[in-house]
Amino acid sequence: MKRISPSETFMAAITWAAALLTAGALLYIIGFILWRGVPYITPSLFAPVYNSINVSLLPALVSTVMMAVLSLSFALPLGIGAAVYLAEYARRGNRAVRLIRLAAETLAGIPSIVYGLFGMLFFVVWLGWDFSLLAGSCTLAIMILPLLLRSGEEALLSVPDSYREGSFALGAGKLRTVFRIVLPAAIPGVLAGVVLAVGRIAGETAALIYTAGTVAQIPPDVFASARTLSVHMYALSREGLHTNEGYATAVVLLLVVIGINVIAARIAGKIGGAHERV
Numbered sequence: 001m002k003r004i005s006p007s008e009t010f011m012a013a014i015t016w017a018a019a020l021l022t023a024g025a026l027l028y029i030i031g032f033i034l035w036r037g038v039p040y041i042t043p044s045l046f047a048p049v050y051n052s053i054n055v056s057l058l059p060a061l062v063s064t065v066m067m068a069v070l071s072l073s074f075a076l077p078l079g080i081g082a083a084v085y086l087a088e089y090a091r092r093g094n095r096a097v098r099l100i101r102l103a104a105e106t107l108a109g110i111p112s113i114v115y116g117l118f119g120m121l122f123f124v125v126w127l128g129w130d131f132s133l134l135a136g137s138c139t140l141a142i143m144i145l146p147l148l149l150r151s152g153e154e155a156l157l158s159v160p161d162s163y164r165e166g167s168f169a170l171g172a173g174k175l176r177t178v179f180r181i182v183l184p185a186a187i188p189g190v191l192a193g194v195v196l197a198v199g200r201i202a203g204e205t206a207a208l209i210y211t212a213g214t215v216a217q218i219p220p221d222v223f224a225s226a227r228t229l230s231v232h233m234y235a236l237s238r239e240g241l242h243t244n245e246g247y248a249t250a251v252v253l254l255l256v257v258i259g260i261n262v263i264a265a266r267i268a269g270k271i272g273g274a275h276e277r278v
Contacts, residue, residue, distance in 0.1 A: 033254060037247035045248055050216035055242045057249045059218045063133065063226035064256070066219065067212070068201045070137035071144060072194065078141075079148030080183075080190065086149075087156035088178050104146040115143050116207035124211055134222040136212025140204060144197035151196070155189025156182060195264045199257055205230045229253045 047056040082100065090097045119139030129135045159182050167177040213225030214235055227235065229249055236246035 030254065033247060033250050036244070037249070037251035040244040040248040041251060042248075045245065048218070055236060055245045056216075057229065057232055057245075057252060059216050060227050060229045060232035060249070061252065061256075062218045063212075064202055064228040064230075064253075066133060067137050067140065067208075067226070067228055068198050070133065070222065071140040071201050072197065074138060074141035075145045075148055075197070076194070079145050079193075080152045082149050083152030083156055084178060084183070087153050088174075088182065101150075104149050107142070108146040108150070111206075112143065112204060113206045115139055116210035118142075119207060119211040129223060131211065131213030131215075131225040132223045133212060133219045133226045136208045136226070137222075139207050139211045140201050143204070143207065144200055147197050147200070148190075148193050151193025152186070152190050155186035155193070158189060159185045191264045191267060195261055198260050202228070202253060202257055203230050204228070205234050209234075229256070 044054040045056055046058045047054045048058060050056045050059050086097055086100065116139065119135060119142075123129050123135035123138055124131060127135075163181050163185060164177055167181045172180070208228055208231050212227070212231075214227045214231055215225035216227055216232065216235075217224070219226040229252065233246045233249045233253070236242045236249065
């Protein structure tokens with residue numbers, strides 16, 4: 001029987017302590033939000049029209065969904081396309097590949113307020129879109145693009161080479177192999193990146209204040225101003241008159257994020273199971 005050294009015992013204890021601390025902090029945050037917000041979830045919070053009395057979150061909820069759909073529509077094809085190029089077509093050690101990866105890592109580390117200022121100057125002022133859903137979604141698309149690119153690339157690189165070799169042996173070409181064999185096998189990893197991207201979209205505030213605005217209405221079109229749930233929470237907390245409703249909005253936002261994670265996990269599990277059976 002192998003003897004466990006004191007250093008291994010110490011590192012195991014540190015690891016378990018860090019895990020328990022992280023789980024405890026998460027449970028505390030969730031419990032505190034539920035304790036403060038659940039008692040104030042009332043039917044008036046879901047009124048179709050916002051006013052200073054009901055401070056309805058329904059327009060913000062609809063705007064959040066629209067913002068997420070638009071942002072992913074812009075960023076997902078670009079991110080996955082770039083990931084496919086980097087993982088499947090680019091030569092290993094290519095200078096362009098290193099430059100793209102460096103740019104993606106740099107963009108991922110830029111504070112969101114900087115993205116907001118860029119979006120305001122470029123989309124709102126220079127392109128003349130004003131404060132709008134389109135300006136906010138384009139800004140968020142730039143923010144989540146590095147995340148989708150890196151997660152998609154890692155998912156593609158994790159697919160075993162035997163999948164590609166088997167496809168080539170059966171006579172399939174490069175393009176067919178990538179889109180019919182490799183990409184479906186990488187879908188669980190791609191969905192993990194999408195979930196993280198949606199979480200960032202749902203939780204973003206600073207960039208959207210400068211680009212999408214804070215108008216509490218269901219936007220009639222993409223050129224209308226809108227506020228998301230996170231911006232709605234910020235506005236209620238800043239005013240100081242509806243702090244309890246702000247916590248109720250936090251509960252709804254938390255449920256939305258958890259629901260997206262559960263749905264994505266189920267989809268990834270079904271796709272992964274179907275691919276393994278094939």
